[in-house]
Amino acid sequence: MNELKAKLKLMPGHAVIMCIAAIVSLASIFIPMFDLRVAFQSRRVYSLFTLLLQPKFHTQLPRSGSVDLNFQMFGAWVFTATIIISVAALTLALGYQLYTDNAKKKRWGCLAVMVLFIARLIMHVVTLSNFITKQMIADNGLNDKSLLVAQSFLGNLLVIILFIGIVASLYGALGIHFTLKYLSYPYMFWIVLFTILPLVLILFRAFFAKTAGGYSFTLAGFDYLLSGDTVQTSFYGMKVNMQIYFSTFVRSLDYAVWTTIGCFAIGYPLSYILAERTKRLHKSSSKLLLLFVLPMWMNTMLRTYAWRALLSDSGVINNLITKFGGQPVEFLKSGSLTLDIIVKIVMITDFLPYMILPIYSVLVKIDSSLSQAAADLGANRVQTFTKVIFPLSLPGVISGVQMVFMPSMTFYMIPDIIDPSKITVGKLIETFILGENLKLQQAGNVMSLILLIFVVISMGVLRNQDKDAGNGGMVL
């Protein structure tokens, strides 16, 4: 007995997983996995065991008629086959690991277990797909949508466990020696699937439309975008004639540029003050900084809506003005200069934390003896800032700009809530892509590609400046 215990303790990881999977595979005959649905209702959940115990099923239908099903023969076959496969898998998995010391034999054992696991999986699928025969459907006058078997949650779990068992036994069969390096391989696959493929698909779908048989080449999206009418829009209260889709791009760019400039202009001095304070008090981080980050936890759209409530014609500020005998101000008048500015101010307040955080984290690391050294060498305070502090803080500024510029261009909810009369790129893409019209969808795909190109360009520009950050060139 002690010997067995010692052997169990020494079992390698994949063997333990294999044994557990084999045990689960055997125990699964008692697990209710097959959910019988009659006339859109779940009527009974079967396990392989109950399939044998209560093979006859009778139920009265709500409107008319009744359903009679008999699973006796089917249940007996399935049960026997599953038991044989599972018991064999369990014996082999345990036996080869515990009673053989020959590495080669162990590998053959793993291979056999893998085959059995695959057989168990096939058995499961066969059970599921042959549960309801065409004869049963015809006899009871139902169709394949009102009489069917669905797999329950536990059934899904069994399939996953069997897959893990297959992987473990494959690992044992190949006899590879495990190193931690292998843990990164799933992530490499993940990168290909969720980073490279989606971005390639944006490029691909701009030129190819989805059809019934596959994909076909089309330039309809470009045609649509280029053939848009020239319309009158307003910029800063001025009326301008511009091609409709071009004007949405210009407007989004306008919002993004001013948001970035505003965030930088307000955020840099703020980060500087906070960083100086932290350094003076000899703390690792500023508690005050938390206050600037805290609003990020409140939903952006609700905050934006609150701004609108503040500034609307019957809003809080106008209420105060009229209370003190003033004339109400129309802040949100469509097409006015004030509205254009208000949208940008609200966007700045929303994106400010994203600018403050990276700049602060760079500024706080700059050694204060550097500015003392500059002062000793005869630089005045302005020179110290422009020649020493600012160039050193550029990496923070660049990552701040990166975190504000493209997001503020695509985060269409804020302008849409404050000023719904003007459309930005993001909103346009949303209405195009999520709509039903295929031509518009294609146009939306093309616009996504243009946006992606914008992202790549802005990444490239910001990266280049990062390399020669010492030159102190102004970003933007």
Add this chain to the structure above:
Amino acid sequence: MTRFLKRLLPDIYIGLVLFILYLPILVLIVFSFNKVPKSYVWGGFTLRNYTSLFSGTEGQQILDALLTTLKVAGIAAVVSTLFGVISCLGIAYLNKKLSNVVMNMTYIPNVMPELVLGIAFMLLFSFLGVAKGQFTLILAHIAFCVPFAILSISPKMKQLDKNLAEAAMDLGATQWQTIRLVIIPELMPGIVSALMLTFTLSVDDYLISNFNVDATIQTLPMAIYAQTKLGVSSKMNALTALLFIAIFVLLLLSNIKSFKKDSKKAK
């Protein structure tokens, strides 16, 4: 006098910016006590929005959206952090060139705007033939969160002394024991921050959800955005105010804790 003012100037500046940042939040919290529903016109004080937060059709809708959001965010945070830990362990033992490539690829989704990512995932699911629904919603959130999880764990992995793991192995620990007893405790701060970051990202996300879900499911940000068109329910204000205050208290508590620790150390 001017010197005094000059010294006070930074404080005034900080105060002003904080005022502007917190003004809408203040308005929102004040109007969560408003008697007139769906309106920012003051009609008297009431606690009704809090006491009957989840009752009525409106409340039911909010509760459904809240539960969906919490479920999706919980799954996304746990799965992406777990996957992040496993991947970071692997990446650390890759050769230098390959690990650089992998980390550079990790940065790409990190700097992509959410809109582009949302569309990209949507096109991916349509390419793979997966119908939009809860599954795609959760998968898209996980895919969005994984790079963030990896980027918050990998600095801790870099700080980790690899000799530590080797020492543990030399002393007779198995590989699994080394990971469990030596490496994971060292990574713990990174894991906690990854969990928190991915959870908040997922809770707050509108754009990725919007492109990867069918009409039957609504997350909280989606419900809010839909409401901004028709008038935001005061109950929504009440809920967000509660969430905000909960986070505020949580931060306060953790700060007091660390403050006490500091003062104990000082003694």
